[in-house]
Amino acid sequence: MAVTDTLIYLDPDSTLGLQAQIRQKLVDAIMLGTFPEGRRLPSSRKLAEQLGVARNTVVLAYQQLLDEGYLISRERSGLYVNEKVRQDRVGFEGSERQRGALSPRWRQRFRGRSAPEPAFSCPPNWQQYPYPFIEGQFDTSLYPVKEWREASRLALGVREINQWAGESGDADDPMLIEQIRSHILPRRGIQASPDEILITVGTQQALYLAVQLLVDADVPVAVEDPGYPAMRRLLTQRGAPLVHQPVDEEGLVVDERLDSCQLIYVTPSHQTPTAVTMSMARRQAVLALAERNDALIIEDDFEFESNYLNAPHPALRSLDGDDRVIYMSCLSKVLSPGLRLGFMVAAPEVIREARKLRQLMVRHPPLNNQRTAAFFLSLGHYDTFLMHLHDTFRERWIALRRALNYYMLFYVELAPAQGGSALWVRGPKDLDDTFVAKEAARRGILIEPVRHYYASADDAPRNCFRMGITGIPLERIREGVLKLRELFHDLTGNKTETFADARGRHLTGQALRDAVTDTTMICIIAYGDPCTIAIHQGGALVGIAGYSNEDRDQGEWWIENNRWHRRWSRWAWGETGVYDVRLDGDIIKLFDEDGWLIDRAILRRNPVAVDEGAHA
């Protein structure tokens, strides 16, 4: 019975039950022909013994295979493979396919070769890294399993199957269109009729369709620089002349360089890759420019919901009176990128033309997924999960910002951002992003180098990288940043100040108390916001940060063992920080117990004695 020994190995960790595994393995063996014809199958008792499973498990597996026609039963003789299931196979046993010497030289055959891949790609086993600060990677613990199952079950009702299983020509699921119209677009201020919406296989297909429709070698196109590499590749493939337009803290720069462009590609919600949100003024400006020049705009709104600090701005499409904006987004942020469900919103003429092209490309995105997503939306799960994800990602995002600010203040600066799923980090001048990313990976930290976002790798800064929050759990963030600080420390050869080598007088005892009491520290912050800490006489601390003072906290301070202690209610994880203090003119420097510089601030004596904020 060596045959079955090699055939069937049961995986105790499999999600499949034992019976299903036995069935699966037998089907494989039957179809692959590894189970010899005419050979009787082992009795259920024998097989059960060999596999160490209950006999009934084997009996049930055999029974199902009998029902399904894989096996046949011969009276008094036992079970055999039903040769009928193999009869339609065209035989190839023994005839190893011959590769002729004549096979085509493919390189010369390709007429539409694609540009080479971008340099960076996330390691496929990213989930095995303890600190995966990689944007776009999907945290499956956040997947709405139960709710998606419910929606799947509904979409598999017999009436539903009737609607999605057949040839739909080029139509989408009207139920999903309606749900996008009523649940998703209003959040972006967009009104659209059904003939203005097309479902796509992810945002990628929407981009592809728009580029195929609207761009050729005679259409100059503006793209953001740094910007989305796949879009650059699509445009390059069409031979479009590109204008690489810079990005500043308000998003795409709108100036006369755009005047030559017939099409402008822009990611206003969170610029790819800097995550900068385009200001309202800039939105108005780009729309006005487009109108002036009769140009079109592609608005890629893939992360529309993730503003953590302010309410999101309305989409360009919602502000566009001329119907010049082709808007695209996707359901992937909630429903996983693996599902590939996106949509395009544009003038009916554009949708009509895009639909024709889509039909030639793929006919339509799978309708079972469309109907399932429609149920998911209509049952309210999408809204619920959006809120849930939004809260989760906001927590992570703020945690990452805080940790970078606390531990790496003297190494990094962050681009101004109101949300999104990654932070754009500028490191020390002499940093090499690719090298750092590689070294970080060795220590279990994944960060993303950024040069592939630039049109010309030569123009790309070497000292920037991105840290994302979609794949890393909240509780790993602080530790990951700490490990990253160690790496930076090692790489930069201790170039930052430490307690031992820093300038300034070491303050202790009463001198320390006198120096800090009734003062305000004017701090710097990695993400550029203003921040002050008022140190009150009675031991109270009041911290105020942000341009509108929106981030406030309070705490206590005291002196012990000649060190300054502080504990915030929320900031710095509510933990007690213990610092050695040096004063260098009016600059106060705090060093942690390892001698690392944690804070450097201007120290101002409070003008009045009245404690206005101590008990805020």
Added chain:
Amino acid sequence: MAVTDTLIYLDPDSTLGLQAQIRQKLVDAIMLGTFPEGRRLPSSRKLAEQLGVARNTVVLAYQQLLDEGYLISRERSGLYVNEKVRQDRVGFEGSERQRGALSPRWRQRFRGRSAPEPAFSCPPNWQQYPYPFIEGQFDTSLYPVKEWREASRLALGVREINQWAGESGDADDPMLIEQIRSHILPRRGIQASPDEILITVGTQQALYLAVQLLVDADVPVAVEDPGYPAMRRLLTQRGAPLVHQPVDEEGLVVDERLDSCQLIYVTPSHQTPTAVTMSMARRQAVLALAERNDALIIEDDFEFESNYLNAPHPALRSLDGDDRVIYMSCLSKVLSPGLRLGFMVAAPEVIREARKLRQLMVRHPPLNNQRTAAFFLSLGHYDTFLMHLHDTFRERWIALRRALNYYMLFYVELAPAQGGSALWVRGPKDLDDTFVAKEAARRGILIEPVRHYYASADDAPRNCFRMGITGIPLERIREGVLKLRELFHDLTGNKTETFADARGRHLTGQALRDAVTDTTMICIIAYGDPCTIAIHQGGALVGIAGYSNEDRDQGEWWIENNRWHRRWSRWAWGETGVYDVRLDGDIIKLFDEDGWLIDRAILRRNPVAVDEGAHA
């Protein structure tokens, strides 16, 4: 409480339960803003009364909305809409979008317009027609609901989600690749390694990818004429010079006209649209020609399994020693076209390039469907359903052929076919396919005109049409053909012979008995096969049809009321046929009770008296 009256209408026919419906409607109202802010929701008791449902149903729906954050509960006051769920919406109420006068003139903008749609499209409500002889339409009663649900459930296991939900870059599900390799390709004689397989969004995407990669204005391509219109459109869009190659009863004609082509597109299993299966000789010839001319072949094998009369031939790709064949097929025949799962098998260089292009187009086909299909295959359901479908479609196909042969023998001829899902029907010379299709539709019969399959509509025959069997249940086929005969009868103005006006002597009584006893009728058959009926002295009938006599039946005959009666065991539905008989020289003519000509045959006296086949 008029608010809720208009809000909530419960559909008793919905697949959704009452509780889910209540939840869905409330979510809609909340998100659309039709439920006024600050308004208290009706008590569960009141709402239950209004809707006529159990109070508990409402309580549970409310509870879930509370859990999900749509509603909040204020103590002693009741339930309210949670404004937080609406807070991220960008307001647009009252600001109807203004359409400017400046909106772009789109016609001038489109750089990549698609060719116009083909003329024929199946009515979307085809299922409401009693006789939908339309190919490719999906009979949802054949959908493997239970098995697909099982596979879905497995693919939604937490470990599985981890594998399909995230960004896969450009990779496919390795489990599906393996299943296609081991379960599907061997049936076609194809061996392939994983790097020779690419999953696509239906066969359509495989075609699109191949054309983008291999074709431009400098690459002459051969296509079948008649042939697949979408392929012609794809090639035209790339500007390829086309050679429209005719098709005969062995499939694509292979001759010197193909010598100028660098690429040959062919549908060997069942030619689209004639359903002719390419002969082995022709297969060898096209491969030899391709090798001689260093040309490539695209083999579109969308209906690979459906040979009903003989075993299927091996795919061109399995016979191709030079790796010149790019093979494509799909899972849609079992898993419904709506799922859009296809695959391409080709040299690794081709797959690599196609994968890059696919990434730019759609990244990859949805991975949840890939994993679900992989489970479906690995559990053996695919094979089981393939057998089931094959049997079902064979029955229908044979029933359609039989019915056309019985009722419409003098109106139509069928193209030679061994299977497939449609019959190519040639009607009387003066038929107009479009007109007939329209008239047939009025009588509830859907048939497909064929001129859109031809490169030039002017060259297309007017008197051909297609009748498909994928959408019509077995028990409707005979009736549908009967109705079609009535239509033909009405349209052709009784041009066929009827009993009243036919030539030949009306045989009755002993003359009838003498004329037929111990004779053989040499019949004609609509699908061209030979057929003889031996009429034996003792009242036995033996029928033999097909080129290898593969279709045999036996029956009885007798004379009653001066009419010839016959009853087959299987043929003619095993029913008793009652015929008036005329003899015109050696031509015997049978007329049914309505006077319609049913059979016209040469009558030969049996040479010997020995009854060799009477008790076969």
